[in-house]
Amino acid sequence: MDGRPVLVSTEAEDPTADLVVAELNRRGVPVLRFDPGRDFPSRATLAASTAAGSWSGSLTIGRRTADLSGVRAFYHRRPNPYTPETDHQADRFAAQENRRGLNGVLGALPGCLYLSHPQAVARAEYKPAQLAVASRLGLRVPATLITNDPAEARLFAAAQPTIYKPLHAGSYHVDGSPAGIWAAPVEPGEITDGVRTCAHLFQAQVPKSGDVRAVVVGERVLCALITAPPGVLDWRSEYRDLTYEPVDCPEPVRVALLRFLGEFGLRFGAFDFAVTPEGDWWFLECNPNGQWAWLEHAAGLPITSAIAGLLENGVTG
Template identity: 85%
Template sequence: MNGRPVLVSTEAEDPTADLVIAELNRRRVPVLRFDPGRDFPTRATLAASVTADGWSGRLTVGKRVADLSRIRALYHRRPNPYTPQSEYQADRFAAQENRRGLNGVLGALPGCLYLSHPQAIARAEYKPAQLFVASRSGLPVPATLITNNPAEAKLFAAAHPTIYKPLHAGAYHVDGEPAGIWAAPVEPGEITGAVGNCAHLFQAQVPKSGDVRAVVVGEQVFCALITAPPGVIDWRSQYRNLAYEPVDCPEPVRAALLRFLGEFGLCFGAFDFAVTPGSEWWFLECNPNGQWAWLEHAAGLPITSAIADLLENGVTR
Protein backbone atom coordinates (compact mmCIF):
# COMPACT_ATOMS: atom_id res chain seq x y z
CA MET A 1 0.00 0.00 0.00
CA ASN A 2 1.33 3.46 -0.89
CA GLY A 3 1.54 6.08 1.83
CA ARG A 4 0.92 5.55 5.53
CA PRO A 5 -2.22 3.44 5.92
CA VAL A 6 -4.86 3.40 8.63
CA LEU A 7 -5.67 -0.09 9.90
CA VAL A 8 -9.35 -0.63 10.75
CA SER A 9 -9.83 -3.67 12.94
CA THR A 10 -13.48 -4.69 12.97
CA GLU A 11 -16.03 -7.31 12.00
CA ALA A 12 -17.31 -7.71 8.44
CA GLU A 13 -20.58 -5.85 9.02
CA ASP A 14 -19.93 -2.62 10.90
CA PRO A 15 -21.91 0.38 9.57
CA THR A 16 -20.15 2.69 12.02
CA ALA A 17 -16.71 1.77 10.70
CA ASP A 18 -18.09 2.07 7.14
CA LEU A 19 -18.77 5.78 7.71
CA VAL A 20 -15.21 6.44 8.82
CA ILE A 21 -13.68 4.37 6.02
CA ALA A 22 -15.77 6.20 3.42
CA GLU A 23 -14.56 9.54 4.79
CA LEU A 24 -10.92 8.41 4.78
CA ASN A 25 -11.34 7.17 1.21
CA ARG A 26 -12.75 10.56 0.25
CA ARG A 27 -9.61 12.15 1.69
CA ARG A 28 -7.43 9.61 -0.18
CA VAL A 29 -6.02 8.19 3.04
CA PRO A 30 -5.06 4.52 2.45
CA VAL A 31 -7.09 2.10 4.58
CA LEU A 32 -6.61 -1.59 5.30
CA ARG A 33 -9.69 -3.13 6.88
CA PHE A 34 -9.57 -6.57 8.43
CA ASP A 35 -11.00 -8.72 11.22
CA PRO A 36 -8.11 -10.33 13.14
CA GLY A 37 -10.35 -12.93 14.79
CA ARG A 38 -11.68 -14.13 11.43
CA ASP A 39 -8.99 -13.24 8.86
CA PHE A 40 -5.93 -14.53 10.71
CA PRO A 41 -4.30 -16.88 9.85
CA THR A 42 -6.40 -17.99 6.86
CA ARG A 43 -6.69 -14.75 4.86
CA ALA A 44 -4.04 -12.66 6.60
CA THR A 45 -0.35 -13.30 7.15
CA LEU A 46 2.10 -11.59 9.48
CA ALA A 47 5.89 -11.28 9.17
CA ALA A 48 7.20 -9.00 11.92
CA SER A 49 10.71 -8.36 13.27
CA VAL A 50 11.67 -6.27 16.26
CA THR A 51 14.30 -3.55 15.89
CA ALA A 52 15.60 -0.72 18.05
CA ASP A 53 13.00 1.53 16.39
CA GLY A 54 10.08 -0.86 16.97
CA TRP A 55 8.36 -3.55 14.94
CA SER A 56 8.95 -3.75 11.21
CA GLY A 57 7.71 -6.15 8.56
CA ARG A 58 4.45 -6.75 6.76
CA LEU A 59 0.80 -7.44 7.40
CA THR A 60 -0.79 -8.97 4.31
CA VAL A 61 -4.57 -9.23 3.96
CA GLY A 62 -5.63 -10.79 0.69
CA LYS A 63 -3.62 -8.97 -1.98
CA ARG A 64 -2.98 -5.87 0.11
CA VAL A 65 0.23 -5.37 2.08
CA ALA A 66 0.89 -2.87 4.87
CA ASP A 67 4.36 -1.92 6.10
CA LEU A 68 4.18 -2.25 9.90
CA SER A 69 6.73 0.53 10.43
CA ARG A 70 4.54 2.98 8.50
CA ILE A 71 1.11 2.41 10.05
CA ARG A 72 -0.46 5.83 10.60
CA ALA A 73 -3.21 4.74 13.01
CA LEU A 74 -5.15 1.71 14.20
CA TYR A 75 -8.91 2.13 14.61
CA HIS A 76 -9.86 -0.68 16.99
CA ARG A 77 -13.60 -0.97 16.47
CA ARG A 78 -15.31 -4.32 17.03
CA PRO A 79 -13.22 -7.24 15.81
CA ASN A 80 -14.36 -10.79 16.50
CA PRO A 81 -12.52 -12.68 19.25
CA TYR A 82 -9.93 -15.27 18.35
CA THR A 83 -12.00 -18.46 18.40
CA PRO A 84 -10.60 -22.00 18.24
CA GLN A 85 -11.66 -23.91 15.12
CA SER A 86 -12.54 -26.87 17.34
CA GLU A 87 -12.30 -28.04 20.95
CA TYR A 88 -9.07 -29.89 20.25
CA GLN A 89 -6.20 -28.74 22.43
CA ALA A 90 -4.07 -27.82 19.41
CA ASP A 91 -6.78 -25.48 18.07
CA ARG A 92 -7.25 -23.83 21.46
CA PHE A 93 -3.50 -23.34 21.68
CA ALA A 94 -3.38 -21.85 18.16
CA ALA A 95 -6.17 -19.36 18.95
CA GLN A 96 -4.27 -18.09 22.00
CA GLU A 97 -1.03 -17.84 20.04
CA ASN A 98 -2.82 -15.89 17.29
CA ARG A 99 -4.26 -13.45 19.81
CA ARG A 100 -1.01 -12.87 21.65
CA GLY A 101 1.12 -12.80 18.52
CA LEU A 102 -0.92 -10.62 16.15
CA ASN A 103 -2.50 -8.48 18.86
CA GLY A 104 0.87 -8.11 20.53
CA VAL A 105 2.51 -6.77 17.39
CA LEU A 106 -0.42 -4.51 16.45
CA GLY A 107 -0.40 -3.10 19.98
CA ALA A 108 3.27 -2.07 19.77
CA LEU A 109 3.60 -0.31 16.43
CA PRO A 110 6.06 2.62 16.26
CA GLY A 111 4.53 6.05 15.67
CA CYS A 112 0.99 4.64 15.52
CA LEU A 113 -2.05 6.45 16.91
CA TYR A 114 -4.51 4.09 18.60
CA LEU A 115 -8.21 4.87 18.63
CA SER A 116 -8.02 3.52 21.21
CA HIS A 117 -5.37 1.02 22.29
CA PRO A 118 -7.04 -2.43 22.67
CA GLN A 119 -5.54 -2.94 26.12
CA ALA A 120 -6.74 0.48 27.28
CA ILE A 121 -10.24 -0.30 26.00
CA ALA A 122 -10.26 -3.63 27.84
CA ARG A 123 -9.19 -2.01 31.12
CA ALA A 124 -11.77 0.76 30.84
CA GLU A 125 -14.69 -1.64 30.31
CA TYR A 126 -14.87 -2.43 34.05
CA LYS A 127 -17.65 -0.34 35.59
CA PRO A 128 -16.20 -0.32 39.12
CA ALA A 129 -13.02 1.26 37.72
CA GLN A 130 -15.08 3.71 35.66
CA LEU A 131 -17.09 4.87 38.67
CA PHE A 132 -13.97 5.40 40.77
CA VAL A 133 -12.11 7.30 38.04
CA ALA A 134 -15.20 9.39 37.22
CA SER A 135 -15.55 10.42 40.86
CA ARG A 136 -11.85 11.21 41.13
CA SER A 137 -12.08 13.23 37.91
CA GLY A 138 -14.75 15.47 39.42
CA LEU A 139 -17.96 13.99 37.98
CA PRO A 140 -20.96 13.44 40.27
CA VAL A 141 -21.58 9.70 40.68
CA PRO A 142 -24.76 8.22 42.21
CA ALA A 143 -24.42 6.17 45.40
CA THR A 144 -23.50 2.67 44.25
CA LEU A 145 -23.40 -0.79 45.79
CA ILE A 146 -21.84 -3.85 44.16
CA THR A 147 -22.70 -6.97 46.12
CA ASN A 148 -23.77 -10.59 46.09
CA ASN A 149 -25.27 -10.24 49.58
CA PRO A 150 -29.11 -10.04 49.47
CA ALA A 151 -29.28 -8.45 52.92
CA GLU A 152 -26.92 -5.64 51.91
CA ALA A 153 -28.90 -5.11 48.70
CA LYS A 154 -32.16 -4.83 50.67
CA LEU A 155 -30.67 -2.26 53.03
CA PHE A 156 -29.40 -0.21 50.10
CA ALA A 157 -32.75 -0.31 48.28
CA ALA A 158 -34.57 0.68 51.46
CA ALA A 159 -32.38 3.77 51.90
CA HIS A 160 -33.31 5.45 48.58
CA PRO A 161 -34.99 4.77 45.23
CA THR A 162 -32.74 2.21 43.57
CA ILE A 163 -31.86 1.02 40.07
CA TYR A 164 -30.38 -2.34 39.15
CA LYS A 165 -28.16 -2.54 36.08
CA PRO A 166 -25.82 -5.21 34.71
CA LEU A 167 -22.08 -4.80 35.08
CA HIS A 168 -21.57 -5.79 31.45
CA ALA A 169 -23.91 -5.58 28.46
CA GLY A 170 -23.09 -9.04 27.15
CA ALA A 171 -25.14 -11.29 24.91
CA TYR A 172 -28.39 -12.51 26.49
CA HIS A 173 -31.21 -14.54 24.99
CA VAL A 174 -34.82 -15.18 26.00
CA ASP A 175 -36.57 -18.12 24.31
CA GLY A 176 -33.78 -18.17 21.74
CA GLU A 177 -34.19 -14.50 20.85
CA PRO A 178 -31.58 -11.81 21.64
CA ALA A 179 -32.68 -9.53 24.46
CA GLY A 180 -31.31 -6.61 26.41
CA ILE A 181 -31.01 -6.31 30.17
CA TRP A 182 -31.97 -2.71 30.83
CA ALA A 183 -31.50 -0.63 33.93
CA ALA A 184 -34.68 -0.98 36.00
CA PRO A 185 -36.04 0.16 39.38
CA VAL A 186 -36.00 -2.40 42.18
CA GLU A 187 -37.83 -2.44 45.52
CA PRO A 188 -36.45 -4.09 48.67
CA GLY A 189 -39.21 -6.72 48.55
CA GLU A 190 -38.15 -7.76 45.04
CA ILE A 191 -34.64 -8.68 46.16
CA THR A 192 -34.30 -12.42 46.78
CA GLY A 193 -31.59 -14.92 47.54
CA ALA A 194 -30.84 -15.06 43.81
CA VAL A 195 -28.65 -12.00 44.36
CA GLY A 196 -26.19 -14.40 45.92
CA ASN A 197 -25.55 -16.09 42.57
CA CYS A 198 -23.33 -13.32 41.19
CA ALA A 199 -22.19 -9.75 41.65
CA HIS A 200 -25.00 -7.18 41.25
CA LEU A 201 -24.76 -3.42 40.73
CA PHE A 202 -27.33 -1.30 42.55
CA GLN A 203 -27.37 2.47 42.20
CA ALA A 204 -29.36 5.33 43.67
CA GLN A 205 -31.88 6.59 41.11
CA VAL A 206 -31.17 10.10 39.85
CA PRO A 207 -34.31 12.28 39.54
CA LYS A 208 -33.67 13.13 35.92
CA SER A 209 -35.39 15.23 33.26
CA GLY A 210 -33.38 13.69 30.43
CA ASP A 211 -30.20 11.92 29.44
CA VAL A 212 -27.06 13.02 27.63
CA ARG A 213 -24.75 10.92 25.46
CA ALA A 214 -21.37 12.66 25.27
CA VAL A 215 -18.99 11.37 22.60
CA VAL A 216 -15.37 12.42 23.08
CA VAL A 217 -12.91 12.23 20.16
CA GLY A 218 -9.46 13.43 21.14
CA GLU A 219 -10.21 16.80 22.74
CA GLN A 220 -13.54 17.35 20.99
CA VAL A 221 -16.76 16.66 22.90
CA PHE A 222 -20.09 16.13 21.10
CA CYS A 223 -23.22 16.01 23.24
CA ALA A 224 -26.84 15.13 22.53
CA LEU A 225 -29.76 15.52 24.91
CA ILE A 226 -31.92 12.40 24.72
CA THR A 227 -35.56 12.69 25.77
CA ALA A 228 -37.49 9.47 26.36
CA PRO A 229 -41.22 8.98 27.04
CA PRO A 230 -42.31 9.68 30.64
CA GLY A 231 -41.49 6.91 33.06
CA VAL A 232 -38.75 5.33 30.94
CA ILE A 233 -35.68 4.60 33.04
CA ASP A 234 -33.31 3.27 30.39
CA TRP A 235 -33.65 5.14 27.09
CA ARG A 236 -31.95 2.28 25.21
CA SER A 237 -35.16 0.27 25.58
CA GLN A 238 -37.12 2.89 23.58
CA TYR A 239 -35.02 3.75 20.52
CA ARG A 240 -38.10 4.32 18.34
CA ASN A 241 -39.61 6.85 20.76
CA LEU A 242 -36.68 9.15 21.51
CA ALA A 243 -36.08 12.80 20.70
CA TYR A 244 -32.57 14.22 20.23
CA GLU A 245 -31.04 17.67 20.22
CA PRO A 246 -27.43 18.85 20.34
CA VAL A 247 -26.37 20.52 23.57
CA ASP A 248 -23.21 22.21 24.78
CA CYS A 249 -21.06 20.42 27.30
CA PRO A 250 -20.47 22.45 30.49
CA GLU A 251 -16.78 23.29 30.75
CA PRO A 252 -16.28 21.55 34.15
CA VAL A 253 -17.79 18.37 32.69
CA ARG A 254 -15.63 18.63 29.56
CA ALA A 255 -12.49 19.00 31.63
CA ALA A 256 -13.49 16.01 33.76
CA LEU A 257 -14.13 13.88 30.67
CA LEU A 258 -10.65 14.59 29.36
CA ARG A 259 -9.17 13.71 32.76
CA PHE A 260 -11.17 10.46 32.72
CA LEU A 261 -9.86 9.47 29.29
CA GLY A 262 -6.34 10.42 30.30
CA GLU A 263 -6.52 8.11 33.33
CA PHE A 264 -7.35 5.16 31.07
CA GLY A 265 -5.11 6.13 28.17
CA LEU A 266 -8.07 6.52 25.80
CA CYS A 267 -8.70 9.04 23.03
CA PHE A 268 -12.36 8.08 22.55
CA GLY A 269 -15.30 7.49 24.89
CA ALA A 270 -19.10 7.41 24.72
CA PHE A 271 -20.37 8.68 28.07
CA ASP A 272 -23.90 8.49 29.48
CA PHE A 273 -25.24 11.05 31.94
CA ALA A 274 -28.53 11.52 33.76
CA VAL A 275 -29.47 15.21 33.78
CA THR A 276 -31.61 16.64 36.57
CA PRO A 277 -34.17 19.44 36.21
CA GLY A 278 -31.51 21.69 37.76
CA SER A 279 -29.13 20.84 34.87
CA GLU A 280 -26.74 18.76 36.95
CA TRP A 281 -25.00 16.01 34.98
CA TRP A 282 -24.62 12.70 36.86
CA PHE A 283 -22.14 10.18 35.46
CA LEU A 284 -23.62 6.75 34.74
CA GLU A 285 -21.06 4.94 32.59
CA CYS A 286 -18.60 5.15 29.73
CA ASN A 287 -18.39 2.79 26.78
CA PRO A 288 -14.76 3.09 25.64
CA ASN A 289 -15.74 1.76 22.21
CA GLY A 290 -19.38 2.81 22.09
CA GLN A 291 -21.74 3.36 19.19
CA TRP A 292 -22.29 6.87 17.86
CA ALA A 293 -23.34 6.67 14.18
CA TRP A 294 -27.09 6.91 14.83
CA LEU A 295 -26.52 9.91 17.08
CA GLU A 296 -24.57 11.78 14.43
CA HIS A 297 -27.58 11.64 12.13
CA ALA A 298 -30.22 12.21 14.82
CA ALA A 299 -28.55 15.21 16.46
CA GLY A 300 -26.42 16.56 13.63
CA LEU A 301 -23.06 15.94 15.30
CA PRO A 302 -19.97 15.77 13.01
CA ILE A 303 -18.40 12.76 14.73
CA THR A 304 -17.30 10.95 11.56
CA SER A 305 -15.24 13.93 10.48
CA ALA A 306 -13.64 14.26 13.92
CA ILE A 307 -12.62 10.60 13.98
CA ALA A 308 -11.28 10.80 10.43
CA ASP A 309 -9.28 13.90 11.39
CA LEU A 310 -7.68 12.04 14.29
CA LEU A 311 -6.88 8.95 12.23
CA GLU A 312 -5.56 10.96 9.30
CA ASN A 313 -3.33 13.27 11.31
CA GLY A 314 -2.12 10.64 13.77
CA VAL A 315 -2.07 13.03 16.69
CA THR A 316 -3.44 12.42 20.19
CA ARG A 317 -4.49 15.12 22.57
Protein backbone atom coordinates in the same frame (compact mmCIF):
# COMPACT_ATOMS: atom_id res chain seq x y z
CA MET B 1 -0.22 0.21 -0.16
CA ASP B 2 0.94 3.72 -1.10
CA GLY B 3 1.16 6.22 1.71
CA ARG B 4 0.88 5.60 5.43
CA PRO B 5 -2.22 3.46 5.97
CA VAL B 6 -4.83 3.37 8.70
CA LEU B 7 -5.57 -0.12 10.01
CA VAL B 8 -9.23 -0.71 10.88
CA SER B 9 -9.82 -3.72 13.11
CA THR B 10 -13.49 -4.71 13.26
CA GLU B 11 -16.08 -7.31 12.32
CA ALA B 12 -17.31 -7.59 8.74
CA GLU B 13 -20.75 -6.09 9.45
CA ASP B 14 -19.99 -2.80 11.21
CA PRO B 15 -21.97 0.18 9.82
CA THR B 16 -20.21 2.52 12.25
CA ALA B 17 -16.77 1.61 10.91
CA ASP B 18 -18.17 1.85 7.37
CA LEU B 19 -18.76 5.59 7.88
CA VAL B 20 -15.18 6.19 8.99
CA VAL B 21 -13.68 4.06 6.20
CA ALA B 22 -15.76 5.93 3.60
CA GLU B 23 -14.61 9.29 4.98
CA LEU B 24 -10.95 8.20 4.98
CA ASN B 25 -11.35 7.02 1.39
CA ARG B 26 -12.84 10.42 0.50
CA ARG B 27 -9.77 12.08 2.04
CA GLY B 28 -7.43 9.83 0.06
CA VAL B 29 -6.10 8.02 3.14
CA PRO B 30 -5.21 4.37 2.46
CA VAL B 31 -7.13 1.94 4.67
CA LEU B 32 -6.57 -1.74 5.43
CA ARG B 33 -9.66 -3.19 7.10
CA PHE B 34 -9.67 -6.64 8.66
CA ASP B 35 -11.11 -8.76 11.46
CA PRO B 36 -8.22 -10.40 13.33
CA GLY B 37 -10.38 -13.05 14.98
CA ARG B 38 -11.76 -14.21 11.64
CA ASP B 39 -9.11 -13.29 9.06
CA PHE B 40 -6.00 -14.59 10.82
CA PRO B 41 -4.45 -16.86 9.79
CA SER B 42 -6.82 -17.99 6.99
CA ARG B 43 -6.79 -14.73 4.95
CA ALA B 44 -4.02 -12.81 6.65
CA THR B 45 -0.25 -13.22 6.74
CA LEU B 46 1.95 -11.59 9.35
CA ALA B 47 5.71 -11.19 8.98
CA ALA B 48 7.11 -9.02 11.77
CA SER B 49 10.59 -8.70 13.20
CA THR B 50 12.28 -6.51 15.79
CA ALA B 51 14.69 -3.82 14.68
CA ALA B 52 16.15 -0.96 16.73
CA GLY B 53 13.68 -1.48 19.55
CA SER B 54 10.51 -1.57 17.45
CA TRP B 55 8.62 -3.78 15.03
CA SER B 56 8.86 -3.80 11.25
CA GLY B 57 7.54 -6.09 8.55
CA SER B 58 4.21 -6.54 6.86
CA LEU B 59 0.58 -7.49 7.32
CA THR B 60 -1.11 -8.86 4.22
CA ILE B 61 -4.88 -9.27 3.89
CA GLY B 62 -5.82 -10.90 0.62
CA ARG B 63 -3.96 -8.90 -2.05
CA ARG B 64 -3.28 -5.82 0.09
CA THR B 65 -0.18 -5.35 2.22
CA ALA B 66 0.63 -2.76 4.89
CA ASP B 67 4.16 -1.85 6.01
CA LEU B 68 3.97 -2.21 9.80
CA SER B 69 6.64 0.44 10.37
CA GLY B 70 4.56 2.98 8.40
CA VAL B 71 1.10 2.58 9.93
CA ARG B 72 -0.21 6.04 10.80
CA ALA B 73 -3.16 4.95 12.97
CA PHE B 74 -4.94 1.88 14.30
CA TYR B 75 -8.73 2.09 14.69
CA HIS B 76 -9.74 -0.60 17.16
CA ARG B 77 -13.49 -0.98 16.73
CA ARG B 78 -15.24 -4.30 17.37
CA PRO B 79 -13.23 -7.26 16.10
CA ASN B 80 -14.36 -10.81 16.77
CA PRO B 81 -12.45 -12.73 19.45
CA TYR B 82 -9.91 -15.37 18.52
CA THR B 83 -11.99 -18.54 18.67
CA PRO B 84 -10.59 -22.08 18.30
CA GLU B 85 -12.06 -24.06 15.41
CA THR B 86 -12.70 -27.01 17.73
CA ASP B 87 -12.32 -27.75 21.41
CA HIS B 88 -9.20 -29.79 20.74
CA GLN B 89 -6.12 -28.77 22.67
CA ALA B 90 -4.15 -27.90 19.53
CA ASP B 91 -6.87 -25.53 18.28
CA ARG B 92 -7.16 -23.83 21.67
CA PHE B 93 -3.39 -23.41 21.74
CA ALA B 94 -3.38 -21.95 18.21
CA ALA B 95 -6.12 -19.44 19.05
CA GLN B 96 -4.16 -18.16 22.05
CA GLU B 97 -0.96 -17.94 20.02
CA ASN B 98 -2.78 -16.00 17.29
CA ARG B 99 -4.19 -13.52 19.81
CA ARG B 100 -0.91 -12.94 21.58
CA GLY B 101 1.15 -12.88 18.38
CA LEU B 102 -0.94 -10.69 16.06
CA ASN B 103 -2.45 -8.54 18.80
CA GLY B 104 0.93 -8.19 20.43
CA VAL B 105 2.57 -6.87 17.26
CA LEU B 106 -0.37 -4.60 16.33
CA GLY B 107 -0.33 -3.16 19.84
CA ALA B 108 3.36 -2.17 19.59
CA LEU B 109 3.59 -0.37 16.24
CA PRO B 110 6.13 2.48 16.10
CA GLY B 111 4.73 5.98 15.61
CA CYS B 112 1.16 4.70 15.44
CA LEU B 113 -1.85 6.58 16.88
CA TYR B 114 -4.28 4.20 18.58
CA LEU B 115 -8.01 4.91 18.68
CA SER B 116 -7.89 3.46 21.23
CA HIS B 117 -5.25 0.94 22.25
CA PRO B 118 -6.96 -2.48 22.72
CA GLN B 119 -5.42 -2.95 26.16
CA ALA B 120 -6.63 0.50 27.26
CA VAL B 121 -10.14 -0.30 26.01
CA ALA B 122 -10.16 -3.59 27.91
CA ARG B 123 -9.06 -1.91 31.14
CA ALA B 124 -11.63 0.86 30.82
CA GLU B 125 -14.57 -1.52 30.41
CA TYR B 126 -14.74 -2.18 34.17
CA LYS B 127 -17.51 -0.04 35.69
CA PRO B 128 -16.10 -0.09 39.25
CA ALA B 129 -12.92 1.56 37.94
CA GLN B 130 -14.95 4.04 35.89
CA LEU B 131 -17.07 5.12 38.85
CA ALA B 132 -14.04 5.57 41.11
CA VAL B 133 -12.16 7.67 38.54
CA ALA B 134 -15.22 9.76 37.67
CA SER B 135 -15.83 10.55 41.33
CA ARG B 136 -12.18 11.42 41.93
CA LEU B 137 -12.28 13.82 38.96
CA GLY B 138 -15.21 15.71 40.47
CA LEU B 139 -18.10 14.32 38.45
CA ARG B 140 -21.38 13.61 40.24
CA VAL B 141 -21.71 9.85 40.70
CA PRO B 142 -24.82 8.17 42.18
CA ALA B 143 -24.36 6.09 45.32
CA THR B 144 -23.52 2.58 44.12
CA LEU B 145 -23.42 -0.88 45.69
CA ILE B 146 -21.84 -3.92 44.04
CA THR B 147 -22.65 -7.09 45.97
CA ASN B 148 -23.80 -10.69 45.94
CA ASP B 149 -25.29 -10.33 49.44
CA PRO B 150 -29.12 -10.08 49.32
CA ALA B 151 -29.28 -8.51 52.79
CA GLU B 152 -26.89 -5.71 51.80
CA ALA B 153 -28.86 -5.15 48.60
CA ARG B 154 -32.16 -4.88 50.51
CA LEU B 155 -30.67 -2.38 52.97
CA PHE B 156 -29.36 -0.27 50.09
CA ALA B 157 -32.70 -0.34 48.24
CA ALA B 158 -34.56 0.60 51.42
CA ALA B 159 -32.40 3.71 51.88
CA GLN B 160 -33.29 5.42 48.58
CA PRO B 161 -35.02 4.83 45.23
CA THR B 162 -32.77 2.24 43.59
CA ILE B 163 -32.13 0.74 40.18
CA TYR B 164 -30.39 -2.44 39.09
CA LYS B 165 -28.28 -2.63 35.94
CA PRO B 166 -25.74 -5.12 34.61
CA LEU B 167 -22.02 -4.60 35.02
CA HIS B 168 -21.45 -5.53 31.38
CA ALA B 169 -23.76 -5.15 28.38
CA GLY B 170 -22.93 -8.54 26.90
CA SER B 171 -25.06 -10.65 24.59
CA TYR B 172 -28.20 -12.12 26.12
CA HIS B 173 -30.95 -14.22 24.56
CA VAL B 174 -34.53 -14.99 25.54
CA ASP B 175 -36.17 -17.94 23.77
CA GLY B 176 -33.39 -17.83 21.18
CA SER B 177 -33.85 -14.12 20.36
CA PRO B 178 -31.40 -11.33 21.28
CA ALA B 179 -32.57 -9.28 24.26
CA GLY B 180 -31.27 -6.40 26.32
CA ILE B 181 -30.99 -6.17 30.08
CA TRP B 182 -32.03 -2.60 30.81
CA ALA B 183 -31.65 -0.54 33.95
CA ALA B 184 -34.78 -1.05 36.04
CA PRO B 185 -36.13 0.14 39.41
CA VAL B 186 -36.01 -2.39 42.21
CA GLU B 187 -37.77 -2.52 45.58
CA PRO B 188 -36.31 -4.23 48.68
CA GLY B 189 -39.04 -6.90 48.58
CA GLU B 190 -38.10 -7.84 45.02
CA ILE B 191 -34.54 -8.77 45.97
CA THR B 192 -34.25 -12.53 46.44
CA ASP B 193 -31.48 -14.94 47.36
CA GLY B 194 -30.78 -15.20 43.64
CA VAL B 195 -28.50 -12.21 44.18
CA ARG B 196 -25.99 -14.69 45.62
CA THR B 197 -25.36 -16.22 42.19
CA CYS B 198 -23.22 -13.34 40.87
CA ALA B 199 -22.15 -9.75 41.45
CA HIS B 200 -24.99 -7.23 41.09
CA LEU B 201 -24.80 -3.46 40.63
CA PHE B 202 -27.39 -1.40 42.52
CA GLN B 203 -27.41 2.36 42.18
CA ALA B 204 -29.35 5.30 43.62
CA GLN B 205 -31.89 6.45 41.04
CA VAL B 206 -31.26 9.97 39.74
CA PRO B 207 -34.44 12.09 39.40
CA LYS B 208 -33.74 12.97 35.78
CA SER B 209 -35.51 14.94 33.08
CA GLY B 210 -33.33 13.58 30.28
CA ASP B 211 -30.09 11.87 29.35
CA VAL B 212 -26.94 13.00 27.61
CA ARG B 213 -24.64 10.90 25.45
CA ALA B 214 -21.28 12.67 25.30
CA VAL B 215 -18.98 11.36 22.57
CA VAL B 216 -15.36 12.36 23.13
CA VAL B 217 -12.92 12.06 20.22
CA GLY B 218 -9.41 13.17 21.08
CA GLU B 219 -10.04 16.56 22.71
CA ARG B 220 -13.38 17.20 21.05
CA VAL B 221 -16.57 16.68 23.10
CA LEU B 222 -19.83 16.25 21.16
CA CYS B 223 -23.03 15.95 23.20
CA ALA B 224 -26.66 15.11 22.51
CA LEU B 225 -29.60 15.48 24.88
CA ILE B 226 -31.80 12.38 24.64
CA THR B 227 -35.42 12.65 25.75
CA ALA B 228 -37.45 9.49 26.29
CA PRO B 229 -41.23 9.16 26.80
CA PRO B 230 -42.48 9.76 30.38
CA GLY B 231 -41.89 6.81 32.66
CA VAL B 232 -39.04 5.31 30.62
CA LEU B 233 -35.99 4.82 32.83
CA ASP B 234 -33.51 3.38 30.31
CA TRP B 235 -33.73 5.19 26.96
CA ARG B 236 -32.08 2.28 25.14
CA SER B 237 -35.32 0.31 25.53
CA GLU B 238 -37.31 2.87 23.48
CA TYR B 239 -35.18 3.85 20.49
CA ARG B 240 -38.22 4.47 18.27
CA ASP B 241 -39.70 7.11 20.58
CA LEU B 242 -36.65 9.21 21.46
CA THR B 243 -35.94 12.80 20.54
CA TYR B 244 -32.46 14.29 20.20
CA GLU B 245 -30.86 17.70 20.20
CA PRO B 246 -27.23 18.84 20.35
CA VAL B 247 -26.22 20.47 23.63
CA ASP B 248 -23.11 22.14 24.97
CA CYS B 249 -21.06 20.35 27.56
CA PRO B 250 -20.55 22.28 30.82
CA GLU B 251 -16.90 23.29 31.06
CA PRO B 252 -16.17 21.44 34.34
CA VAL B 253 -17.65 18.26 32.85
CA ARG B 254 -15.68 18.69 29.62
CA VAL B 255 -12.42 19.05 31.54
CA ALA B 256 -13.23 15.98 33.64
CA LEU B 257 -14.04 13.88 30.56
CA LEU B 258 -10.70 14.70 28.94
CA ARG B 259 -8.92 13.82 32.16
CA PHE B 260 -10.96 10.60 32.37
CA LEU B 261 -9.70 9.54 28.93
CA GLY B 262 -6.18 10.41 30.01
CA GLU B 263 -6.48 8.27 33.16
CA PHE B 264 -7.36 5.22 31.05
CA GLY B 265 -5.11 6.00 28.07
CA LEU B 266 -8.09 6.37 25.72
CA ARG B 267 -8.68 8.65 22.74
CA PHE B 268 -12.40 7.90 22.48
CA GLY B 269 -15.25 7.46 24.91
CA ALA B 270 -19.06 7.38 24.75
CA PHE B 271 -20.25 8.72 28.11
CA ASP B 272 -23.77 8.51 29.52
CA PHE B 273 -25.17 11.08 31.94
CA ALA B 274 -28.51 11.51 33.67
CA VAL B 275 -29.58 15.18 33.68
CA THR B 276 -31.84 16.55 36.42
CA PRO B 277 -34.48 19.28 35.96
CA GLU B 278 -32.01 21.64 37.67
CA GLY B 279 -29.43 20.92 34.95
CA ASP B 280 -27.04 18.77 36.98
CA TRP B 281 -25.16 16.09 35.03
CA TRP B 282 -24.74 12.75 36.84
CA PHE B 283 -22.13 10.33 35.49
CA LEU B 284 -23.49 6.84 34.78
CA GLU B 285 -20.86 5.08 32.68
CA CYS B 286 -18.42 5.23 29.79
CA ASN B 287 -18.34 2.83 26.89
CA PRO B 288 -14.74 3.05 25.62
CA ASN B 289 -15.84 1.72 22.24
CA GLY B 290 -19.48 2.75 22.17
CA GLN B 291 -21.82 3.12 19.24
CA TRP B 292 -22.43 6.58 17.83
CA ALA B 293 -23.49 6.31 14.17
CA TRP B 294 -27.22 6.71 14.85
CA LEU B 295 -26.54 9.72 17.07
CA GLU B 296 -24.56 11.56 14.42
CA HIS B 297 -27.61 11.60 12.14
CA ALA B 298 -30.23 12.10 14.84
CA ALA B 299 -28.52 15.02 16.60
CA GLY B 300 -26.39 16.41 13.76
CA LEU B 301 -23.05 15.75 15.44
CA PRO B 302 -19.94 15.59 13.16
CA ILE B 303 -18.50 12.48 14.80
CA THR B 304 -17.33 10.78 11.59
CA SER B 305 -15.31 13.83 10.61
CA ALA B 306 -13.77 14.08 14.07
CA ILE B 307 -12.69 10.43 14.08
CA ALA B 308 -11.38 10.51 10.51
CA GLY B 309 -9.43 13.68 11.25
CA LEU B 310 -7.81 12.11 14.29
CA LEU B 311 -6.88 8.97 12.35
CA GLU B 312 -5.55 10.99 9.41
CA ASN B 313 -3.67 13.78 11.14
CA GLY B 314 -3.65 13.12 14.86
CA VAL B 315 -6.13 15.96 15.42
CA THR B 316 -9.93 16.04 15.20
CA GLY B 317 -11.77 17.71 12.35
